[in-house]
Amino acid sequence: MAKLSADEIGATERAAPEREERDPFLTALGERVRTLRLRRGLTRKALAVEAALSERHLANLESGVGNASVLVLRQVASALNCSLAEIVGDETTGSAEWLLIREVLQGRDSEALKRARLALTELFSQTPRDPNRDHRIALIGLRGAGKSTLGRMLADDLKVPFVELNRVVEKLAGCPPAEIHSLYGASAYRRYEHRALEAVIDTHPKAVIASPGGLVSEPATFNRLLAHCYTVWLQATPEDHMRRVIAQGDLRPMSGNDEAMDDLRRILAGRSELYNRADMAFDTSGHSLADAYLQLRGRLAARLAAE
Structure with missing residues (x-):
């Protein structure tokens, strides 16, 4: 073009x-x-x-x-x-059935829509519920939410493998994710990401998984994650996201971009509805690392026991 x-x-x-x-x-x-x-x-x-x-x-x-x-x-x-x-x-304006479905769902809150999605997923699912789903804990959220740090602590506590999906992507592709994007484009990276998740599901009946922040934007991959993993959205304020990433030595968010914080807020706003599909959410802002971990561990234990 x-x-x-x-x-x-x-x-x-x-x-x-x-x-x-x-x-x-x-x-x-x-x-x-x-x-x-x-x-x-x-x-x-x-x-x-x-x-x-x-x-x-x-x-x-x-x-x-x-x-x-x-x-x-x-x-x-x-x-x-x-x-x-x-x-x-x-x-959804393309057929009478779509319009009727829209009428049923019109005005429902997010919790009601989530129940409807789960019911439809179960209705049309071609495979039985994964018995290992509650034994795979997947952490989602933007960079700086604490997925790697809290994920490792959780995996150690549960005595299960800790898997960073980005590392699996890198192993499959033979180069870092940034190079996949640079050499082959975003579409190629998405394919590797889906393959990486499939590989983790196939080889780990129990694990704590840290997923890339953008995984939720790919419906097939995210639906796969939701079907086979108990999913937790680690939240944080945009300021905490930025501060933590920079503290890790990654200055890319600020490099040549005077509107980095505004961009981050827009990305978070654009993905919030998708992140909200997780089984539970946990806000890491305003907590020390030890306090955040203890609260996350306690809430997870309570939720999984009630499932």
Whole structure:
């Protein structure tokens, strides 16, 4: 896909201020693309590379400026690993049955929707419930939530293996996740991530698993995790996330990005609904490491005993 020329970019920039009201459909479409991108933790530049578009073209699409072609939208959908219908609009308007299902679910709170999802999953499941599900504890959340630190402590206490899914991805691919993204793109990384999770489920009937923050954005992989692992969302404030990552010596969140904190907040907001599908949530902010671990261990024991 050819990038926009300087003349095209200039024309678009000149036209934008003159438009008093943007088209509502294009504005909504741009917001959906931006939300999907942030859920996957992708920068605009990274998505532009993955979709073979210019960053300016993608910026115009997200802001509702210009009229993107179907081919461009298909490229973006492919890079985001979602259907074109999810970008263009609501696929649940496509049949009478969908509309009836929507009517039943309309206005329900998140807990009711979760019960409905679990019931539907059980109804259409082709395999019996995994008897080892409660013996695999999967920790999800953004970087800096405490997945590795608390995960190792929990695994030691339970005397089970501790598995960092990123390490399994690296072993399967023969290179670090960052190189997979750089050399082969986000789609290739997602495939390795799914294979890594399958491998862990197959080889570990008992384990504590630290999952990558973006895993929840891939429906097939996340559904697999939820089906085979008791899942815990480790929460923290955006400030704590950032502080902990930097304290670990990783300065990438701040490197060349003056809006890093705003980006982090947007990613967290975009993924919160997905993280909330976990079996339980635990907020690590405002606790010392020892206190956080003791509370997490106690809540896990109580919840699993009640299952």
